[in-house]
Amino acid sequence: MTKRVAVLLSGRGSNFQSLLNASLEGSLGGGISLVISNRPGAGGLCIAQDAGIETALIDHQRYPSREAFDQDLAGALDNAHPDLVVLAGFMRILTPEFVARFSGRLMNIHPSLLPLYPGLHTHQRALDNGDSHAGATVHYVTGELDGGPPVLQARVPVNSGDDANALAARVLAMEHQIYPVAVNWHLGGRLAWSDGGLLKDGLPMPPSGELWKNAS
Numbered sequence: 001m002t003k004r005v006a007v008l009l010s011g012r013g014s015n016f017q018s019l020l021n022a023s024l025e026g027s028l029g030g031g032i033s034l035v036i037s038n039r040p041g042a043g044g045l046c047i048a049q050d051a052g053i054e055t056a057l058i059d060h061q062r063y064p065s066r067e068a069f070d071q072d073l074a075g076a077l078d079n080a081h082p083d084l085v086v087l088a089g090f091m092r093i094l095t096p097e098f099v100a101r102f103s104g105r106l107m108n109i110h111p112s113l114l115p116l117y118p119g120l121h122t123h124q125r126a127l128d129n130g131d132s133h134a135g136a137t138v139h140y141v142t143g144e145l146d147g148g149p150p151v152l153q154a155r156v157p158v159n160s161g162d163d164a165n166a167l168a169a170r171v172l173a174m175e176h177q178i179y180p181v182a183v184n185w186h187l188g189g190r191l192a193w194s195d196g197g198l199l200k201d202g203l204p205m206p207p208s209g210e211l212w213k214n215a216s
Contacts, residue, residue: 003030003187007084008073009037013044014172015088015109015179020051022180028057029187035078036073038092054080060092070098077102083102084186087141088179096143104193106141107186108181111171113153114139114208118146123164123171134158134167135195138182140198149198151191152182152208178212 005028007016016035022028035048038060046090048055056076063069069092073162077085087108099106112122126134135155142148158167185191190201198205 003083004033004081004100005030005084005090005183006034006036006077006080007032007044007048007086009035009042009044009088010039010091011042011044011089013042013047013088015175016044017047018176019086019088019180019183020047020053022184027184028180029064029184030083033082037171038069038073038090042063044088066093066095067097070095074098074101074170084183086179086183089203090138093145094141099141100145103142104140105186107138107151107182108141108146108148109138109175110146111134111136111144111175113137113155113169114146114150121164123167126158127162127164131158134171136171136178139176139209140193149193149205150207151185151198151200151205152178152212154178154212181212190203 009016019028020032021033032053034054034063035044036056036058037045038058040057040059045055058073060069074202085102085103085106113135117125123134131157135153138152139148139150156170156174185200192199
């Protein structure tokens with residue numbers, strides 16, 4: 001049976017597009033069965049609809065609380081029976097109850113070399129700190145913000161004269177490469193948590209995840 005991926009997004013959907021491309025090429029390890037956005041007019045919804053993928057709009061502004069929103073979001077996902085829930089530019093902090101419900105099958109990509117710079121404004125923070133490299137990290141989601149086990153990480157040199165936008169564009173290009181690979185590893189059963197650590201093919205992963213240039 002084809003593995004099923006559900007995607008949560010809030011914006012233009014560029015990472016979703018990279019996952020969709022990989023699915024169509026047969027390199028994702030499964031198919032995208034549902035795309036949900038919390039924002040009306042999100043570009044990612046249009047991409048999904050054009051591709052014939054089921055979509056749902058669950059507008060967080062219509063809910064009295066974060067918990068009520070997450071409850072409806074979880075219900076929509078449960079009905080889709082996904083093997084993996086992928087956050088692709090989903091600009092909502094999820095409640096602990098939601099995260100626990102999908103523990104081990106909830107994945108995110110963050111535009112920094114975690115554990116550096118969880119949260120927002122990652123590129124400017126890297127520049128302000130004088131870092132030689134920035135990057136992106138695919139990780140599982142836990143109750144700690146951007147603190148779940150890293151799966152795959154890509155490094156991008158910081159060039160002289162970079163501003164946050166220029167750096168962000170190069171990091172995003174790497175996100176599009178590594179996210180489908182990490183999803184493929186999950187859907188292929190290559191990743192597992194054991195005693196609080198993450199394993200790939202039965203072997204412990206590095207604390208910051210596998211480095212993209214060595215990924216296979």
